[in-house]
Structure formats: C-alpha cells, structure tokens
Amino acid sequence: MAPTPDSLIRLTAAQMSAKLRTGEITSVELTQAHLDRIGAVDETINAFIHVSGDEALQTAAAVDASRAAGGAEAEQLHPLAGVPIAIKDLIVTKGQPTTAGSKMLQGWMSPYDATVVEKIRTARMPILGKTNLDEFAMGSSTEHSAYGPTRNPWDITRIPGGSGGGSAAAVAAFEAPLALGTDTGGSIRQPGAVTGTVGTKPTYGGVSRYGAIAMASSLDQIGPVARTVEDAALLHDLIAGHDEKDSTSLAEAEYPEGRIPSFAEAATTKNVAGLRIGVIKQLQGSGYQAGVLSRFQEALDQLRDNGAEIVEVDCPSFDYALGAYYLIMPSEASSNLARYDGVRYGTRVLPESGPMTIERVMGATRAAGFGDEVKRRIILGTYALSAGYYDAYYGSAQKIRTLIQRDFEAAFERADVLVSPTSPTVAFPLEDKLDDPLAMYLNDVATIPANLAGIPGISVPGGLSEGLPVGIQFLAPAKEDARVYRAAAALERLLNDNDEPPLWAQVPALEEVTR
Template sequence: MTTTPHSLIRLSAAEMAAKLRAGEITSVKLTQAHLDRITEVDGQINAFLHVSAEEALATAAEVDAIRTAGGDEAENLHPLAGVPIAIKDLIVTKGQPTTAGSKMLQGWMSPYDATVITKIRAAKLPILGKTNLDEFAMGSSTEHSAYGPTRNPWDTSRIPGGSGGGSAAAVAAFEAPLALGTDTGGSIRQPGAVTGTVGTKPTYGSVSRYGAIAMASSLDQIGPVTRTVEDAALLHELIAGHDPKDSTSLNEPVPAFAQAAADTDVAGLRIGVIKQLQGEGYQSGVLERFNESLQKLRQAGAEIVEVDCPSFDYALGAYYLIMPSEASSNLAKFDGVRYGTRVVPEDGSLTIERVMGATRAAGFGEEVKRRIILGTYALSAGYYDAYYGSAQKIRTLIQRDFDAAFEKADVLISPTAPTVAFPLGEKLDDPLAMYLNDVATIPANLAGVPGISVPGGLSEGLPVGIQFLAPVREDARIYRAGAALEKLLQEDAEPLWARIPDLEGAK
C-alpha cells in the first residue's frame, strides 16, 4: 500500500522509524512531508519561529545515503535516525536563531549546541526548526511571546498551553512527530494536556540542562513532546544521560524507558490519587474524564488508593516566589552589553546603567518584567527570610509529602490541568488566574520528581490530560502507567490525536 504524505505524517514516530528501517520510505520524503505540512498550516497555528528546511533535508539525505550504502554505519544508526524533530526556542542550536520568544534575543545565533542538540545531531534526526514559547518560558498560554501567540490545533481561538505551546501545537497539528520542550512548572505537561499530546518532565538532573536558557535553574528540565507514550520513551532515552557540562547532572545509566512503555500490565500497581489535586477549581468535565481513567485502571487490576499531601496547597505560592527569584538572577545577564539586543537611550548616554535600563525596557515583555520585579523584591534585604526563605521551607515539606505518598503508592495520578484550553486573551489581564493553570504540575518541579501527561479524553470537544508522577529516578514507572492508560482508553475509541479537526486549507 502506498503511503501518501498526508497519511505519513499521521504515523507515530516509532512507526515512521520502522518504515525507514524497512526501506518503505525515505527520510527525505518524510522530512519534506512535514515541511510541506508546516507551509500548509503554520500560518494558522504559529508554532514555528524558524524553519530550517535546508538543514533538515540535508540530514535526511545523509541518513538515506547511509542506509542505501549498508554496512556497519547503517547497522549502527540510532532507531530514530531520519525521524524529524522540532526544538523549543529556549534550547540553543548552532546555525539557527535562538530567541527565547523575546525581542531581547531577536536574531541571536548561538555559537554552540546544547547537549541535547548534540545528541540529536549525532543520532541524525532532521531538525525542522525552533518552536514558539512564552518569553523566556514565563507563561502558561504561549500568549507572552514577542512573536505572537501560538494557537491550539483543536480550536484556533484557544491557547495551546505554555510556556511550550509551540512544541505541543506542532506535534498536535502533525507539523512534527517529535519535539523538545522545557518544564519549569508544567511547561511540557500542561500544553500536552490541552493539545491532546504526551508530555514528559524527567527526573531533575537526568537530562542535561546545558544549553537551555535558564529561567529557574533548580526547577528547569528538558523533556520530550510526542503523540504516543512509546515515542516519548524513545526520545527520552536519546536525550538522557550524564553530562559533565551540567553540574546538576545525575551520573547514572539511562534506564530502558521504551521497554517500560511496552509493559502495559498494571495488575498490582498501586496508584495514589492525590487528595489535593482534584475538586474545587477543576472543571466538571475534567474530573469526569479523570474518574473514568481511574475506573479503567482499577478494572485492569491496579490498586487505587488515596494519598494526602497537605503541603501541596501551598505549592503554587511557594513556586511563584522561588521561580521569579531565580529568574531575576538568571536574566541579569541580559544587559545590552555582551550580546543580544542593545538600545541606546534617546539622549545618547552610553553609561552601563542607562544602556541597561533602555535595553531591558524595550527588550523584555510585561510578564518578564513582572517576574523580575517579584523575584528581586523577594530576594531583597529584609524580605528574603519572609518570602524566599519561607518558600524553600514549603518546598522541603512538599518533598516530604511526596516521600510519604510513595510509601503507599508506586505512582501518583491527578488531572494535569484543572481546565481545558481557554480562549486566547481570556486570562491575559489576570496573572493570578493564569498562574492557577499550573496548580497540578508545579509540585513535581519543586520536588524534582518525574511526571507525564497522557491524553485522557475530551470535555466540551477539547482534550483533557491525565498526569502520572513517580519517585525520583523512577521515570520508567510513569511510562508503564502512561502506556497502560493509553492502551485502555484506545480500547473504546481511536487515539485522541487522530481526532484532531482538519485545519482550514490543509490537504
């Protein structure tokens, strides 16, 4: 049977890889199909800030040549070689602009690759380009990008989540089968939930952060964005591993995540329902899909228990003190002196203070300025102990709650986000309402534990995400649980991503 470009881009990354290895398709054909899709629909989505067609096709042609030649080099190709990927524009990529969604870095070209990019290039995955995000990853809706908002493929009048809405929307719209994002408070998982994709936040330190423009160094983590749990596991295996360039990197072997994703037997698996991450503030449709997922897991033999994590009630407040404090320190480097945008004051003054002030006023957006001010205040003399110090104490309590919960359960479960995707502009003037979108995802970042969001069905015709969390270094558990739920839900209906409405003008 002939595989058309339209059907080709709707395969999973694992299926694409299998066809490439079998010689049924070429990487050039596969990559071109995705580039054509970007041309067709990205005017409606705005998922990409930069498309690197020439580089992507060159990598694809190289993979095809190696496979045609055969021999040891072909035999040793990475399983995902030739499968295209998109990169969140917070991860530096040599030869392509890295803007962090900000005017501050407009047109900036990194002189080096992030460690994850080095691994992707070595594995010969064609890089399609860089995806949109909230400026410096500060946002929950991808409306705070200096280059315009990204739109949700399910309904282009709605947000795709944030900060990594570009990566999630690109995968959901079949513009890319794989993408990388970064997750500081839910920026992979929450977009995954509202776009019907799979998003993984690995254990802190298990994937190198070297080359990811830092927002909050103790919270940031790079991870995969895909359409299936198996694809997320395969990509996670590729990018994980120790990196001496990252002082927080764990020096441990990479587990077999794909093997874990293949084990969908949950008989005897203890799944803890987090008491604090449901109820008030969660839409009824979200809770209905969540309870249906619990019922299916219970019928499949899982043991469902409730766990109490009282400190989670304070996680949002603690996060929005720790994150801005670290962000205000990390963004101090953007001063108009060393690299990036430089604005000269109108009076022509070239003192460092005046240039810095003019550059930051013009280069940073409102949300970035808001968080810098919050963080600087929280770290200031006289307020450090009352705010930042107290938030760190809450962080310790959250870690202890996780430890106690994992004594009763192998994995924890909750809705990923309290609501489905909301309309563009609805919460832009209410930062506190915007911050509440991350209420279920933030605890994992504060504790460093791994998490995954898996599509859990539809509410009001829009995707709902189900989140699994596991102990530190036990990422394999979230793949087992996530793949099991994915399989159980697909017994009744086709995969959620297969039901994404056709975009206007798409072939």
C-alpha cells in the first residue's frame, strides 16, 4: 500500500532518507506533501514568510532522476538528498527574499548563498522556503516580526518561542521535517522547548556564520531544528565544518581528535551508564514553573536509574548572565544594524518635508523600517557603548562573561555534560508579555550562558506540563558537541520507551487547524 501524503509528512527525516534510498517514495511526492501541508495550515500557524514551491519541486525532481539513473550518480547522493528543509529568514538565500523579519529588508534578494545554504544545495535538499522570526532575531516569542506572529502548533493561542519560532513551528506542525535556525541567546533551543522539537546550538565557530545576518557577532550561531535527536545530528553533520569565509570558523584540527566527529553516530547512544551529569544549581528553583521542575526531576531520575552519575554544580556567576547578555548583545546589535541607513540597500523612506539630507533620509528610514523592540535594543546598545559608560556597562559585562566561562570550566571538571530546564515556563499566551520587555527577557535565563561561553547545547522534549511541552537542555564543553547528542539521545530513548507515540507525534492543535 502506497504511503499517503499525511503519513509521509509524519516520518522522521531519517525515515524519509531511508525510504527515498530504497525507492519506496520519491522526493517529488515527499516535497509536494509538505507544500500541501503548508498550504493547509500555514495561514493559521504563519511559520513561513516565503514559500519556494517551484524551486523545491525542481530540486526534488532532479534528485529522483539521479536515483532512477542508478550507478555512480545515485551512489554519490547525500543521505539527506531529497529530504525537504526550511531556512530561517535570517540566513541569506539566493533567488529567495531574505527579510530578517523586518520591513527594513522587505523584498530584498540576496546575490549569494550563505555557506550553510550552499551545503544544503550541494546535498540536494529541496528548500521549502524561509521561516518567520522576531525582527533581526530580537525576541523570545516571534511576536516582533513585521510579518505577523507565528503560532504554536500545540496551542495556537500561544507563542512558539523566539526568535526562531517559525522554524520550530514549521517542524512541529509537519510543514517541514528539518529547518535551520540561529541561536544568539537561545533562539533555537527555547523555541524547541515550547514546541516539543529538538534544537541544537553548536559550538561557536563549529558551523559557518557566513551569510547569517548579524545581530550580535560574538554570540550568533546557526544550528539545526528537528523532531528527533538523530535528525538534528544528521543535519548538523552536513552543515558543520571549517569555512575560510568566516574568520571565527573552527579548523578541524582544533577538535579533540583532530577531526569533527560524527554527531549522527553519537546520537545512536543507547545508554548513559557512567556519564557524569551536572545539575546547575542556578538554573532551577525560583522563577521556574512547578510543572517544568517536575518534568526536569523525572528526567534526572530516569537518567540516574539508568546508570548516570548525577552531581550538583555551582556556577555563581550565572546569576549575572542575563544582565551581562542584555548589555553585550544590544551593544553588538547597535553596531551591526548601523548599516541599515536607507542609502545602500533595503528600504528607503524619504522625509515628508524639508531638505533631503542623508541624515534626514536615514532618520525617516529607520523610524519606519525598524520595529519597537529593535529600536529599544539599538538605543540600549548605543548608550552602553557611549563615552563615559563603556567601562561601566559594556566592559563590566565582558568581565562577567569571563567569569561565566570560568564557572563552566570548573563545572566540566566534575561533569561530562550539564543539564537544566531549557525554559523556565511552558509557552505563554500571545501578547501576554509584549508590554513587559523584562518579563520577556527572563525566558532566556537558562540558555544565555552557553552563548556567552561559546559552548554547545541542545534542547530535547522532556514531557508535558499543562498539556504543553517542556524542554530539557544539555550543555558540553566547546568542541564536544557529540556529548550533548549522546546525552540527549539517551534521554529521548528513555522517555519514549513506552507504548505511547513520541511527544512530537502528539501535537493536538493540528486537527483544529485543518478542520
């Protein structure tokens, strides 16, 4: 019996890959099934800013032709060839608009591909389109997009996290099996937590940032979004590697064994026996919902019962991480966004009256092109970098960053990986925190330290609280990304070791959307 379109979109990426290789399904069938799904649900979910159906189907048809030809041409296809993917609209993609979720870049077409997009094209994965995000990646709810908010497939009255809520929602809603996101302070992991998906922030420099529109250059990192740990690892294997076009890119020789390990191999882990897991004292307790802490404790119990050694680690500087981040990030963002001046590219708005000077065009363009949250962070960053305040604010934040890195170093002397809840709460209602920026910023409290230290992290579904997903976060030392896949895959197996379908297959709101 031939698989139905609905059954096709509910396969994992690894299962899709296997069925494509055996000829059980074609890439055109698979890609069309996802495009049909987007057509059916995305008017409600709003995960995509742009859909590239024709291009995706052309790629899919070419992959099918290569497989049909057999021989060397078929053998040389990448394992993910023919598996569709969505790209966060912060990553430049030739031939498609790249807007960064902002009016400032509305309709802008990049003349080149980001390095990760080049790798995806080389692997011949059909690109379904560009996903929604908080404007210039500034937000934790995907409500700050100029193209409207994205909704959480688990409950369409709630946020999907941010800034990469579009990528996470697309994967959770079966609009795409895989997606790319960017993580500056948790923008892959926090959406993963509240949508029941898997999101990985690689080691800083482990995946090229060339072609990712910069928000905060010392913090930004591209990474995979998926429904399973194995799928995330497969995509990570594809996009990882040194890139001469990115001055922060790590050379393979810098990894522990002088090469980048197979993350997919690490994700085949069946047990955690002997693994030392450190529970971060500062990332639990006050401010965390009771249901989130209950799921977290249950995950720890599962890991302990299966042979892991659980120890508590103290990272006192983490108490200052949120404050340090919200000085460093806006400072770098204010510098990076200075290029949007209404002169060189992007939106240009002319003043309604008076002389047509560059300064007045710049002012009119930025007033109309940037949203409130972007303006807030530019002002904060400019203030922190201004004469007389640089040492007091930005300089002090960088000192805290060093202390956080030292706390991680000390913690990893006692533990192989660290663990915490990914987000202190489940998904909150739309508009619930729009008027309270400080409350919004607190959603990043558990994810920010990894970005400040440049270490890898992953969020894996840890169960439900109030009928909504809870995420468990694993962290590892820099360049030890394989460790987070090992721990996450083992926990995923333990939590799914029952007669119920995996969490990603239980999304209840989807039936309401398609009625």
